[in-house]
Amino acid sequence: MPESQKIAVIGLGSMGYGIAKSCLRDGHQTFGSDIDLGRMRSFQEEGGLVGDLNKFVSVIDAVVVVVLNAEQTRQVLFGDEGIVQNLKTGAVVISCATVPPDFAIEMERCCAEHNVHYLDAPISGGAKKANSGDLTVMASGSLEAFQAAKPVLDATAETVFELGNTAGPGSAMKAVNQLLAGVHIATMAEALTFGMTQGVTPEKFIEVISNCAGTSWMLENRAPHIAQGDYTPHSQINIWPKDLGIVLDIAKSAQFSAPITAVALQQFVAAAGMGLGSEDDAAVAKVYARNADLKLPGEN
């Protein structure tokens, strides 16, 4: 058995909840926090600690921050009730949100002022792999940050890419991955609905294309949602205006022109504008379907 650690997971969304459960499963005392009291109650029923984090914070070994964006991450760490000031020397912040590399570097510096380590650790893999402890982590940070984070990484990740010895490279790689993932989802939707105008059914599309050079991880993962007419959100439309927006912000700062990313982003913005923000991101196909007067599976 690994040594039992005291861990806090801030943000019990689809990813954070799985991470917290994986920490529990590995025998760690795990505190969970979320603005949604229902999720905290669920976590408590699974054996997690909930309540007032201030009572635990001074003994915590690792804080995993699994919130939506940079602003929320800053609030958790250094806001009015920011926890870093109360963490013990040598504790580690493991930051999982998709954020600009420069923000990660700033957070690492601010944590260091409190003698707290910071691991720039964006995650990939979806809710299912979060639940089973099989995430992919794109991590960068000091040797000390990696060492302090090891029990959490062991509990939650199948693959940890060690991308550099400071914060920044982890978030940079995550941005690269999100560029591709977002564009691939929207392109899958464009191709699937284009095929429908030519008599290619979504089922035939999946059967043939997943065996051809046009396939992608996202196509194989998301196209079945459209074929089944099931938009239960594994990952929401709303993720993409945010994440592709971060990509384009970073790109603009670097004077890098990313025209395909920009156009893909607009498809997700249109989907959000159609009121689909909380649906599964495969619902971006509905933008194309409406424009072309097509009826997707499951629609009346």
Next chain:
Amino acid sequence: MPESQKIAVIGLGSMGYGIAKSCLRDGHQTFGSDIDLGRMRSFQEEGGLVGDLNKFVSVIDAVVVVVLNAEQTRQVLFGDEGIVQNLKTGAVVISCATVPPDFAIEMERCCAEHNVHYLDAPISGGAKKANSGDLTVMASGSLEAFQAAKPVLDATAETVFELGNTAGPGSAMKAVNQLLAGVHIATMAEALTFGMTQGVTPEKFIEVISNCAGTSWMLENRAPHIAQGDYTPHSQINIWPKDLGIVLDIAKSAQFSAPITAVALQQFVAAAGMGLGSEDDAAVAKVYARNADLKLPGEN
């Protein structure tokens, strides 16, 4: 051993040459034709028949047309020296170029007037799989066309998708595949070069992303060309303004808006404008690199 057939392969480019070799390997008398005499001589040295097709045409069982586009296909079949008029009753034309579905339907009808079968049979898989007889064929046509084409399909294809009993669906599926394949190549180039602005090397990009949700078949196949600085053309830049142009023509006819495809097409047009038309299509990364003042591997 299968019954030996008399086969003609028109167009001995990277795909056609492999198809012709695969037919020879399966024991068929195979005639090869190309405007490039060098390729005809090479094929002759491998045991192929070359010379004046008119001497053979009346006994040929199957003609495989592996030219660049619809116009060349029409020329081969029904131009001034078009061969369909001289084919025997029951022969089959196997048409492999990427063409609009409506063109395939027209060719099927014109062949039928000469009692010749037509298989709408676009191919996927690249030169390597053409050489080894392991292509993927997206085929549609009459039962008779499939039967007449069987010896060629057996010799050249690992997977034959039977997509319908008339011409059209084969070409439709190919257009869908090309949309995805073309967009994925350009997006890989956009992401790889974006990563370089953030300190992500092409090698690290391939190592990490090929294990993450952002991967695609094209990324795994083409990104190594950029990392190695090797633009030997497996598939040329010039293919994409043509193939994505066909996709957009079909889309426009169907009043289908394909914004991501349109933007990806422009990146290949820009690459051609830079004089890279004959390089490997991974060279689309050079458009991004030039715009962002980046130096790709192998550049001075």
